[in-house]
Amino acid sequence: xxxxxxxxxxxxxxxxxxxxxxxxxxxxxxxxxxxxxxxxxxxxxxxxxxxxxxxxxxxxxxxxxxxxxxxxxxxxxxxxxxxxxxxxxxxxxxxxxxxxxxxxxxxxxxxxxxxxxxxxxxxxxxxxxxxxxxxxxxxxxxxxxxxxxxxxxxxxxxxxxxxxxxxxxxxxxxxxxxxxxxxxxxxxxxxxxxxxxxxxxxxxxxxxxxxxxxxxxxxxxxxxxxxxxxxxxxxxxxxxxxxxxxxxxxxxxxxxxxxxxxxxxxxxxxxxxxxxxxxxxxxxxxxxxxxxxxxxxxxxxxxxxxxxxxxxxxxxxxxxxxxxxxxxxxxxxxxxxxxxxxxxxxxx
Amino acid sequence: xxxxxxxxxxxxxxxxxxxxxxxxxxxxxxxxxxxxxxxxxxxxxxxxxxxxxxxxxxxxxxxxxxxxxxxxxxxxxxxxxxxxxxxxxxxxxxxxxxxxxxxxxxxxxxxxxxxxxxxxxxxxxxxxxxxxxxxxxxxxxxxxxxxxxxxxxxxxxxxxxxxxxxxxxxxxxxxxxxxxxxxxxxxxxxxxxxxxxxxxxxxxxxxxxxxxxxxxxxxxxxxxxxxxxxxxxxxxxxxxxxxxxxxxxxxxxxxxxxxxxxxxxxxxxxxxxxxxxxxxxxxxxxxxxxxxxxxxxxxxxxxxxxxxxxxxxxxxxxxxxxxxxxxxxxxxxxxxxxxxxxxxxxxx
DNA sequence: TTGTACGCGTTATCAC
DNA sequence: GTGATAACGCGTACAA
Numbered sequence: 001x002x003x004x005x006x007x008x009x010x011x012x013x014x015x016x017x018x019x020x021x022x023x024x025x026x027x028x029x030x031x032x033x034x035x036x037x038x039x040x041x042x043x044x045x046x047x048x049x050x051x052x053x054x055x056x057x058x059x060x061x062x063x064x065x066x067x068x069x070x071x072x073x074x075x076x077x078x079x080x081x082x083x084x085x086x087x088x089x090x091x092x093x094x095x096x097x098x099x100x101x102x103x104x105x106x107x108x109x110x111x112x113x114x115x116x117x118x119x120x121x122x123x124x125x126x127x128x129x130x131x132x133x134x135x136x137x138x139x140x141x142x143x144x145x146x147x148x149x150x151x152x153x154x155x156x157x158x159x160x161x162x163x164x165x166x167x168x169x170x171x172x173x174x175x176x177x178x179x180x181x182x183x184x185x186x187x188x189x190x191x192x193x194x195x196x197x198x199x200x201x202x203x204x205x206x207x208x209x210x211x212x213x214x215x216x217x218x219x220x221x222x223x224x225x226x227x228x229x230x231x232x233x234x235x236x237x238x239x240x241x242x243x244x245x246x247x248x249x250x251x252x253x254x255x256x257x258x259x260x261x262x263x264x265x266x267x268x269x270x271x272x273x274x275x276x277x278x279x280x281x282x283x284x285x286x287x288x289x290x291x292x293x294x295x296x297x298x299x300x301x302x303x304x305x306x307x308x309x310x311x312x313x314x315x316x317x318x319x320x321x322x323x324x325x326x327x328x329x330x331x332x333x334x335x336x337x338x339x340x341x342x343x344x345x346x347x348x
Numbered sequence: 349x350x351x352x353x354x355x356x357x358x359x360x361x362x363x364x365x366x367x368x369x370x371x372x373x374x375x376x377x378x379x380x381x382x383x384x385x386x387x388x389x390x391x392x393x394x395x396x397x398x399x400x401x402x403x404x405x406x407x408x409x410x411x412x413x414x415x416x417x418x419x420x421x422x423x424x425x426x427x428x429x430x431x432x433x434x435x436x437x438x439x440x441x442x443x444x445x446x447x448x449x450x451x452x453x454x455x456x457x458x459x460x461x462x463x464x465x466x467x468x469x470x471x472x473x474x475x476x477x478x479x480x481x482x483x484x485x486x487x488x489x490x491x492x493x494x495x496x497x498x499x500x501x502x503x504x505x506x507x508x509x510x511x512x513x514x515x516x517x518x519x520x521x522x523x524x525x526x527x528x529x530x531x532x533x534x535x536x537x538x539x540x541x542x543x544x545x546x547x548x549x550x551x552x553x554x555x556x557x558x559x560x561x562x563x564x565x566x567x568x569x570x571x572x573x574x575x576x577x578x579x580x581x582x583x584x585x586x587x588x589x590x591x592x593x594x595x596x597x598x599x600x601x602x603x604x605x606x607x608x609x610x611x612x613x614x615x616x617x618x619x620x621x622x623x624x625x626x627x628x629x630x631x632x633x634x635x636x637x638x639x640x641x642x643x644x645x646x647x648x649x650x651x652x653x654x655x656x657x658x659x660x661x662x663x664x665x666x667x668x669x670x671x672x673x674x675x676x677x678x679x680x681x682x683x684x685x686x687x688x689x690x691x692x693x694x695x696x
Numbered sequence: 697t698t699g700t701a702c703g704c705g706t707t708a709t710c711a712c
Numbered sequence: 713g714t715g716a717t718a719a720c721g722c723g724t725a726c727a728a
């Protein structure tokens with residue numbers, strides 16, 4: 001209680017400077033001295049005051065995680081990976097949601113976080129957004145998760161390849177009328193949706209299939225949005241026989257739309273999702289699995305490195321994805337749930 | 349950049365003390381002076397150094413959220429509510445996962461968070477756990493979410509009533525052979541699972557139904573656990589006709605077990621879950637919905653009040669739950685998803 | 697390897 | 713209502 005570094009110094013018979021050095025593991029300390037200091041600190045249950053330490057050192061001692069959502073599966077899972085890594089560091093994890101961009105009265109991240117953090121971890125935000133521009137201008141280490149931007153570190157997947165693999169799988173199943181449920185109306189500056197869409201186009205072109213404009217729909221990454229998109233596809237004069245939803249949640253919505261029309265995914269219309277959501281297995285959804293928690297973990301590690309190693313070059317890491325085939329894309333009479341997994345690994 | 353309160357003071361022609369008072373909205377400041385200070389601070393884009401402020405004031409300026417999981421639906425949703433409220437305060441949200449208790453090498457929360465936070469928000473942890481005991485001993489404001497403990501503030505639901513409502517619904521449907529999938533083998537010190545189980549017992553007793561020991565199973569709150577529990581129930585000589593799973597995720601697992609046996613929830617076996625998980629609607633699961641995000645929001649607000657108002661009495665808030673009836677508990681041919689909702693509101 | 701002493705930027709306590 | 717100024721507890725040259 002109310003203990004300071006001086007109490008430890010006195011008790012250990014050394015100076016405060018030595019205590020500081022010993023406790024932080026700096027090199028120039030006699031092992032014996034270090035042990036004694038540690039023993040005293042332990043015995044008195046001493047912990048340094050982060051405020052004083054930060055003030056004196058000039059470091060904030062924490063990193064901010066900026067995310068548009070905290071409760072959605074993808075974001076929560078990324079956050080989980082980040083937390084796991086940061087837990088073992090001595091940096092605090094400050095959670096900062098930028099929430100609904102339409103919300104007024106909100107303080108922009110750069111204003112609220114200035115002088116407060118040492119680095120930023122940004123989950124799935126468009127690097128072009130005004131808020132992020134100002135974060136970049138703080139010129140502190142930044143690592144993007146799930147999206148990329150020139151000159152900025154990032155940990156992401158190969159979205160083009162993922163979109164291509166999903167679409168190619170449907171083509172392999174014999175489909176030629178393949179729709180897509182993307183995020184927002186294109187063109188979007190948001191790399192994942194743009195890239196998955198490009199993968200879709202690439203696969204169709206390679207197979208000599210013309211893209212039908214009415215087959216390009218948008219579900220805004222929500223279950224309801226996916227449901228609406230599927231509903232509108234079903235109302236077409238000549239509906240698609242297969243649908244690639246660029247997120248699992250939209251695929252879930254699409255499956256619900258099918259059920260509402262008395263149809264069944266895999267039998268009447270094939271569905272492929274994207275993410276590897278926990279519930280995909282349960283709903284028997286074929287999907288492009290990405291290592292979501294690992295994205296968060298590696299990004300956190302990269303950021304830790306950048307904080308220690310100021311001036312290191314930005315790294316753009318890409319993690320592999322994997323197509324996991326389930327009942328929603330044909331073969332509805334085969335083994336169910338967790339059954340066959342014709343895994344197609346995409347390149348790292 | 350590198351700007352201090354002195355720069356603002358000089359530029360505004362006042363003392364640093366006045367700048368400090370003006371910027372923090374303290375009462376004894378002339379409105380004109382305050383306006384001038386604010387204008388200067390705004391113009392120079394000045395933000396106070398939290399480290400210096402915290403050192404001088406003795407306040408940590410942040411609250412810790414302690415949670416066993418960050419990616420699971422319930423926890424992520426609670427966290428979302430917490431974040432929403434804290435965003436508008438000037439306290440930082442420090443995320444701290446206590447993760448797998450079996451994990452070694454982990455620093456206990458009270459050690460890592462001492463002198464670092466002003467208060468604790470604890471999501472669904474047993475107040476009896478050793479880690480929490482030590483947090484209590486720090487004697488700072490603590491608010492429990494989803495569980496209760498004597499003498500500690502909490503925001504939770506009436507779990508007994510929720511369990512009773514779920515079971516009563518199955519009884520009303522004509523079932524008499526009703527099993528339960530609880531969390532861990534009883535007796536558990538964890539209030540929610542203990543109370544939901546008690547509600548189950550209460551409903552059965554009130555209906556004059558004897559509890560069959562073999563019908564009390566455990567799914568450890570996971571999908572797989574729920575699946576295993578259901579599988580073992582199905583292997584009974586005389587299986588139940590209805591099952592109450594005390595979490596939606598275990599109910600999902602139970603539904604999968606049914607499918608694997610060629611059975612269907614709502615037609616062959618009735619299932620009722622607990623939580624109001626996003627996917628419950630999609631999977632047509634009858635469930636006891638609890639206001640999860642609101643739990644987090646109200647707990648955060650209560651904690652903010654406690655931080656400002658030291659010495660206020662602990663409050664135990666209870667939020668209402670609602671039974672939402674869907675296809676998994678009979679009437680499988682009625683309207684699907686979002687269809688009829690025989691809502692039974694339980695007492696706040 | 698260790699000690700001394702200054703400074704980090706703000707808040708709070710006094711006077712005025 | 714406002715201004716000096718002494719803490720707040722630690723990191724870090726610099727000296728020894």
